[in-house]
Amino acid sequence: MSARAKPAPVPTPETQPYFDAAAEGELKIQRCLDCGKPFFYPRPCCPFCASDALEWITASGRGTLYSYTINHRPAPGFEQDAPYAIAVVQLSEGPRMMANIVGIENTPDNLVLDMDVEVTFEKRGDVTIPQFRPAGREAI
Amino acid sequence: MARGDVVIVGAAETDEVGVLPGHSTLRLHVEGARNAVADAGLRMSDIDGIASVSAPGPIQVAHTLGIKPRWIDGTGVGGTSFLLHVRHAVAAIRAGHATTVLITHGESGRSQVGSARGALPASSPNAQFEAPYGVLGPPTMFTIPLLRYMKEFGLTAEQLAYVPVAQRKWAARNPRARYREPITVEDVLDSRMISYPLHLLECCLVTDGGGALVITSADRAGDLPQPPVHILGTGETFESPLISQMEDFTTSAAFRRSSAEAFAEAGITHGDVDHLMIYDAFAHVPIYGLEDMGFVGRGEAGAFIAEGNTEPGGRLPLNTNGGGLSYTHTGMYGMFLIQESVRQLRGQAAAQVPGVEISVAQGNGGMFTAAGTLVLSNRTP
Numbered sequence: 001m002s003a004r005a006k007p008a009p010v011p012t013p014e015t016q017p018y019f020d021a022a023a024e025g026e027l028k029i030q031r032c033l034d035c036g037k038p039f040f041y042p043r044p045c046c047p048f049c050a051s052d053a054l055e056w057i058t059a060s061g062r063g064t065l066y067s068y069t070i071n072h073r074p075a076p077g078f079e080q081d082a083p084y085a086i087a088v089v090q091l092s093e094g095p096r097m098m099a100n101i102v103g104i105e106n107t108p109d110n111l112v113l114d115m116d117v118e119v120t121f122e123k124r125g126d127v128t129i130p131q132f133r134p135a136g137r138e139a140i
Numbered sequence: 141m142a143r144g145d146v147v148i149v150g151a152a153e154t155d156e157v158g159v160l161p162g163h164s165t166l167r168l169h170v171e172g173a174r175n176a177v178a179d180a181g182l183r184m185s186d187i188d189g190i191a192s193v194s195a196p197g198p199i200q201v202a203h204t205l206g207i208k209p210r211w212i213d214g215t216g217v218g219g220t221s222f223l224l225h226v227r228h229a230v231a232a233i234r235a236g237h238a239t240t241v242l243i244t245h246g247e248s249g250r251s252q253v254g255s256a257r258g259a260l261p262a263s264s265p266n267a268q269f270e271a272p273y274g275v276l277g278p279p280t281m282f283t284i285p286l287l288r289y290m291k292e293f294g295l296t297a298e299q300l301a302y303v304p305v306a307q308r309k310w311a312a313r314n315p316r317a318r319y320r321e322p323i324t325v326e327d328v329l330d331s332r333m334i335s336y337p338l339h340l341l342e343c344c345l346v347t348d349g350g351g352a353l354v355i356t357s358a359d360r361a362g363d364l365p366q367p368p369v370h371i372l373g374t375g376e377t378f379e380s381p382l383i384s385q386m387e388d389f390t391t392s393a394a395f396r397r398s399s400a401e402a403f404a405e406a407g408i409t410h411g412d413v414d415h416l417m418i419y420d421a422f423a424h425v426p427i428y429g430l431e432d433m434g435f436v437g438r439g440e441a442g443a444f445i446a447e448g449n450t451e452p453g454g455r456l457p458l459n460t461n462g463g464g465l466s467y468t469h470t471g472m473y474g475m476f477l478i479q480e481s482v483r484q485l486r487g488q489a490a491a492q493v494p495g496v497e498i499s500v501a502q503g504n505g506g507m508f509t510a511a512g513t514l515v516l517s518n519r520t521p
């Protein structure tokens with residue numbers, strides 16, 4: 001057992017639906033009702049037109065590996081994982097989000113840019129966060 | 141108002157930079173401030189404007205120095221903040237809100253004496269959407285866009301490794317630089333992996349130090365001892381507080397926008413630039429900077445540096461103090477960009493480039509988060 005726990009996010013009212021959805025096994029992102037564009041990270045207004053008329057949509061959970069780094073000096077709670085990748089995933093809906101790539105050893109050979117990935121979920125204390133794994137793998 | 145009507149008349153660093161466990165953060169600010177005001181040939185009582193970053197902040201710095209300002213700027217957007225302070229001081233002096241502005245930096249980045257390294261609140265977007273994935277400081281965030289750049293443009297590990305090699309050649313000429321021994325591409329690639337694809341020698345130093353600037357109007361500078369450095373053009377902007385939300389990982393929109401504005405205001409083109417400073421927290425940042433500022437085309441900067449264009453004898457001298465990679469890097473390095481630009485324009489640099497008339501400093505704040513640009517000259521246009 002790790003001496004320290006990995007960080008757990010502290011939701012705010014405008015991000016709570018995102019974490020509630022994650023706890024149910026769904027990746028939800030926001031979309032603007034005025035200009036129609038989806039975006040990430042959750043926030044109180046649209047970054048494209050500043051409208052506050054927003055809806056939550058369920059994302060497909062599919063994406064590609066946009067970029068990453070492999071960190072050799074672990075953050076607190078990540079001691080068992082190092083070296084581990086900190087990745088940015090391009091969602092098929094367009095927005096990008098940070099994630100770890102789970103279910104595969106995090107080596108440069110294994111982590112090929114633009115490879116298909118799909119969402120999975122991880123408990124962090126009382127909160128659930130989205131993670132990604134190579135597409136077509138069994139859930140871990 | 142006219143281009144270049146506001147000038148830098150005082151510029152100095154702390155007596156030493158490096159490992160200074162006997163210096164508090166506040167003392168580093170004060171030492172830089174006293175040195176810069178003395179360099180300007182002024183007294184502290186001449187200062188009526190103060191700018192500094194949030195910790196310990198302009199009020200604490202001014203109070204310690206006995207300054208009673210009528211203009212205060214506490215803009216804190218990371219390491220480029222001081223370039224923004226210069227820009228804001230130009231406006232304040234033109235508006236008559238201050239006549240003589242002091243800008244201070246001091247940071248106990250290595251020894252952490254009297255420093256306030258604040259974590260972001262747990263409910264911030266960074267803490268909710270990035271921290272859970274194991275980020276730990278700049279090496280784990282600033283690095284993330286780089287693989288995308290390498291794939292898009294074919295930048296090789298060897299070209300990337302040459303960036304610290306080129307800058308070490310400048311550092312070798314600077315007695316104050318922390319690291320001066322020549323290094324090779326092999327040395328860089330053999331150094332410890334910090335955050336793939338970046339090795340230890342591709343990451344900046346972590347040091348203690350400080351510096352300060354004195355800014356006033358050109359008509360007041362005539363009686364002062366140092367040759368004035370005219371502020372011809374400035375720019376400032378930001379892109380995203382979260383590295384994951386940078387629009388295109390192969391280019392910094394903040395670098396592009398701030399530099400374009402500064403060049404346009406100064407009325408210069410790239411061929412006019414004799415000397416260049418680009419914030420180099422990591423080896424890839426000058427590569428982005430050279431391209432995003434328009435000195436070379438997209439995807440060309442790695443080869444441009446590897447061909448020797450930016451090292452001693454090259455046609456575009458870059459980071460001539462040795463940079464954050466070899467000279468010093470307190471955490472908010474931007475002050476040292478400006479200090480080296482001023483030294484080069486005065487003809488006082490350790491690794492002096494002959495005939496510098498226009499120097500450009502490109503600052504970075506956070507991880508490609510904020511940017512500031514200064515176009516400086518030792519003559520008016």
Ligand SMILES: [Zn+2]
Binds near residue numbers: 035036046050051
């Ligand atoms: Zn909108």
